[in-house]
Every structure is written in structure tokens, then in C-alpha cells.
Amino acid sequence: MNHPALLALGATVLCGTLAVAGVHVYAAGRAQRQALVDRLAGGGPIRTVAGRVRRFAGIDRRLRRTRLGRAIHLRLTTTGLDLTAGEFTTYVAAVVVALWLIAATTLAPFFGPIAALVGIWGAAVFLNWQRQKRIEAFIGQLPDVARLLANATAAGLALRTALAMAAEELEAPAGEELARVADQLTLGRSVDDALDELAERLPSRELIVLVTTLVLANKAGGSVVSSLRNLTQTLEDRKETRREVRTMxxxxxxxxxxxxxxxxxxxxxxxxxxxxxxxxxxxxxxxxxxxxxxxxxxxxxxxxxxxxxxxxx
Incomplete structure (x- = not known):
């Protein structure tokens, strides 16, 4: 057997060995990753804090890798809904298909795509409505937030401690949002950044005023207690005004x-x-x-x- 044949045979054996080793390493890594996922999930189906089983976990993982999935996830986090991006997308897809079939059979086939577009638009409107509803609920709790922060600051507590205490005392959504701020402060994030992110997550004039007051007091000092107490009365008056306007x-x-x-x-x-x-x-x-x-x-x-x-x- 000549040298080129020996070289070709050796290269073939080497390539086959490397291919088998690569497949083995890939399979071992995939098994370790699956074991880690199962261990983090408790060896069973993924559950929420309330104990509800998460559905469509595979769809959620694939969807979260896309830009659309990340956008849906961010929008869901601002609404307070206990849904993943995969669950929400699957439910919306089912509703869109149902609307298409109902409109096509009840009215005419021409109305099927129109009903589907209306269903997609309705899903976006629903998310915006849930977000606005959460913002309104948070605005309604802002006087209590300012009052608790003023009392805690008057008692000599630091702003970080006052925020954590308010998170424990208040109900959702204010309690959940302030708990998220307190967790970020525990991880070493600055007060200014954590409060600014809260204002971006739940945009409103009242919250911006409260965040600005807290940030300025944290940077420059001053009588934060009197400022918060005056702000509490202002927020109470705005709350009543908003209720009257909404009724009219x-x-x-x-x-x-x-x-x-x-x-x-x-x-x-x-x-x-x-x-x-x-x-x-x-x-x-x-x-x-x-x-x-x-x-x-x-x-x-x-x-x-x-x-x-x-x-x-």
C-alpha cells in the first residue's frame, strides 16, 4: 500500500474518531444541561409562586430567544399578569384562530382575516389596558407610600430600609414594585437607578414627582420628612380629582x-x-x-x- 493511501486511511480514521468524540461530548453536555434544568425546576413541572403549573415551557424557551418573545415578556412584566410569553402567545393564537373560524362561518369568508387582525390588535390593547390598570392602582397607593416613607424617615431609618419596610406593609402592586426596588438595592444597585427604573416601568406624573423628591433628598439631603408629608396631601388631592374625572x-x-x-x-x-x-x-x-x-x-x-x-x- 502506497503512502497516499495510508494518509487517506489515517485521515479517515482520525475524522471518524473526532466525530464520535464530538457526538459523545455533545450528548453528555445536553444531558447535563437537562439534568440542571430538571434540578432547578424541582424535578417536575415548573410552577409559579402560587403553585400553578407553567404550561408551554418549550414554546416559551424558544420564543424568548427571539426579539418578539423578549418584547412580549417585557410587556407582561409591566402588567403584573402571571403568564409567560409562551403561554400568552399560545392563548392569543388559539383565540385568533377561533375568531377567524367564527367570522368566516357566521358572516362570510372575507371577514375571517379581518377578525384575526382584530384579535391580534385586541391582544395588544389588552396588555396596554392591564398595564394602565396596574399604573392606576399604583397611583392610588402612592399617598400611602409617601406616608410610610415619611414616617419611617422621621423615625431615623435610612431610605433603603424605609423602602423595604414599605414593601412589606403595602399590598400589590405597590408592595411588589417596592419589593423589586428593595431587592435591587440589596444587590448593590444605587437608589437613583432603582427608582428611575421604577418610574420607567410604571410611568406617571405622580410617581415621577415622588421619585424626584426621593432622589434629590438622597443626593442633597434636606428635610425629606416635610417634603414627603406635603407630597402626601398633594397626592391625596390628585387622587380625588382623577376619580371625579374618570366618573365624568x-x-x-x-x-x-x-x-x-x-x-x-x-x-x-x-x-x-x-x-x-x-x-x-x-x-x-x-x-x-x-x-x-x-x-x-x-x-x-x-x-x-x-x-x-x-x-x-
Missing amino acids: LSEVNATAFTVPLLGLGSLLLINSSNEGALARVTGSSLGQGLILLSLGLYTVGFFVIRRLGKIEV
Whole structure:
């Protein structure tokens, strides 16, 4: 056997050996990683703090690697919902498919994609509504937060200790958010950065005023007790004003949602009184264009009414 043949045989044996070793190392590493995941998960299904079993863990892991998954996860953390990105995406996908089938069978096949788009838009609106609801609840607790911080500071406690004490005394969402701030301070983060992140997570004028007061007092010193007590009274007055404004605008907000529902009801009434009417209307390009135009006008009306009924306090 000549030298080139020996070299080719040796290279083949070497490549095969390296391939087998690589597969072995990969399998061992994958097994160790799975063992670590199982050990961290307690050897069973992943559960929440309340004991609920997490669903769709595999989908959540894959989704969190994407930019969309990370964006959904960040949005969910600001809403306070006990859902992962995988769970939320799976539920939304199921609702979108159901809306598509219902609209296609009840009205006409043309309305299936429109209903799916409405479902996706509704999911985004739901997240924004949950976030705004959490912000409103947090704003309602801000007078108690300022009062507790003022009392703790008057007793001689440091601001870090006062924040931790307020986190233990208050209920959610203020207790949860202040507990997150206290945990960040325990890990060595500065008071300014932790409070600034809180203001970015739950943006509101009242919280910005409170955070600015605490940051300035932490940097420059001064009578933080009197400032917090004056701020407490101001926050109480703003709380009452916001409640009165929300009560006065409740009819406007109800009208904004009633108008699109009337349009949907008219479509159902037309299709039920004359079966197949919508299918015949959407069977031509002119009919589809008119339907899209009417839906666009209803959408514009919804946003215009919502805009007219929005008052910044």
C-alpha cells in the first residue's frame, strides 16, 4: 500500500474518531444541561409562586430567544399578569384562530382575516389596558407610600430600609414594585437607578414627582420628612380629582365601545335576515372595498371619541 493511501486511511480514521468524540461530548453536555434544568425546576413541572403549573415551557424557551418573545415578556412584566410569553402567545393564537373560524362561518369568508387582525390588535390593547390598570392602582397607593416613607424617615431609618419596610406593609402592586426596588438595592444597585427604573416601568406624573423628591433628598439631603408629608396631601388631592374625572368620562368611554359594537350588530342582523347577503356583497371587489371603508370609518370614530374623552390630570 502506497503512502497516499495510508494518509487517506489515517485521515479517515482520525475524522471518524473526532466525530464520535464530538457526538459523545455533545450528548453528555445536553444531558447535563437537562439534568440542571430538571434540578432547578424541582424535578417536575415548573410552577409559579402560587403553585400553578407553567404550561408551554418549550414554546416559551424558544420564543424568548427571539426579539418578539423578549418584547412580549417585557410587556407582561409591566402588567403584573402571571403568564409567560409562551403561554400568552399560545392563548392569543388559539383565540385568533377561533375568531377567524367564527367570522368566516357566521358572516362570510372575507371577514375571517379581518377578525384575526382584530384579535391580534385586541391582544395588544389588552396588555396596554392591564398595564394602565396596574399604573392606576399604583397611583392610588402612592399617598400611602409617601406616608410610610415619611414616617419611617422621621423615625431615623435610612431610605433603603424605609423602602423595604414599605414593601412589606403595602399590598400589590405597590408592595411588589417596592419589593423589586428593595431587592435591587440589596444587590448593590444605587437608589437613583432603582427608582428611575421604577418610574420607567410604571410611568406617571405622580410617581415621577415622588421619585424626584426621593432622589434629590438622597443626593442633597434636606428635610425629606416635610417634603414627603406635603407630597402626601398633594397626592391625596390628585387622587380625588382623577376619580371625579374618570366618573365624568365614563359615558364617553362607553360610547366609544358601543359604536363599533352597533356596526357589528348590524352586520349580524343583515346576514341573519337575508342569509348569504354578506357573502354576495364581499364576492365583488366593490363590495369588499366598501366593507373595508366602513370598518375604517368605525375605527376612526372609535379613536376620535377616545381621544376627545382623554383628559390629562
